[in-house]
Amino acid sequence: MTPHPDAVAVRSQLERSFDAPLSTLRQQHAQLSDPALGVCLHLYDSLVGSERAVRALHGPAHSPTDLGLQQLCADRDFLADVALHAIARATHRTPPSPAAPPAQPTPPAPFVQRPPLTATLVRDCAALFQRMPATEAMSAKDLAELLCRDREHRWSQHRNHGLTTNTLARLLKPAGITPRAVEVHGGTVRGYKRSDFLPTAPLTQVQTQAQVLPLPGVPA
DSSP, X not given: XXXXXXXXXXXXXXXXXXXXXXXXXXXXXXXXXXXXXXXXXXXXXXXXXXXXXXXXXXXXXXXXXXXXXXXXXXXXXXXXXXXXXHHHHHTTOOOOOOSOOOSSOOOOOOOOOOHHHHHHHHHHHHHHHHTOTTOSEEEHHHHHHHHHSSTTSGGGGGGGTOOOHHHHHHHHGGGTOOOEEEEETTEEEEEEEGGGTSOOSOOOTTOOGGGOOOOTTSOO
């Protein structure tokens, strides 16, 4: 008989699928109010509570044929299956089989960044370029610094140390946006162009000079 996954297996899949430890996922959900992640965390917490109830009823006062214990076990197994399917749906992955692990270890599947976080980052990058109408390109370093400038913003707290150029590239990759050679201040650096985030239509002069956000280390 195939064993059902337990809370440990569900937590492992949750952290692997969202590429972050449980504590960070809770903080991320609190900052972004991600409904899909919230459902997964709720199901995981419910599974943990169900397993505690099952363990509490295991003892001399309750036999394996106790209908109450059997119902709790059925609820626990159901929650585990639903949690895995919710995680898979939220991250666009196929839920793992509850079968026993193979004899030969297999390498972990490559992580695919969740589209909602990528979409949020693309919108924030587009907003930065909109506030800088004279800027056609920006280095990856400057873009990451601008996103992290607000200490209360989600990117300044991303993964506890803030957004880096490597994380920026990884998060933008699912959107088809990759760093490339761009001309900035008379030199060539690896970065991003305005057209990566915004349409190439002519700019309208609706921004005032006070709305232009200067690059880090460059006088306004």
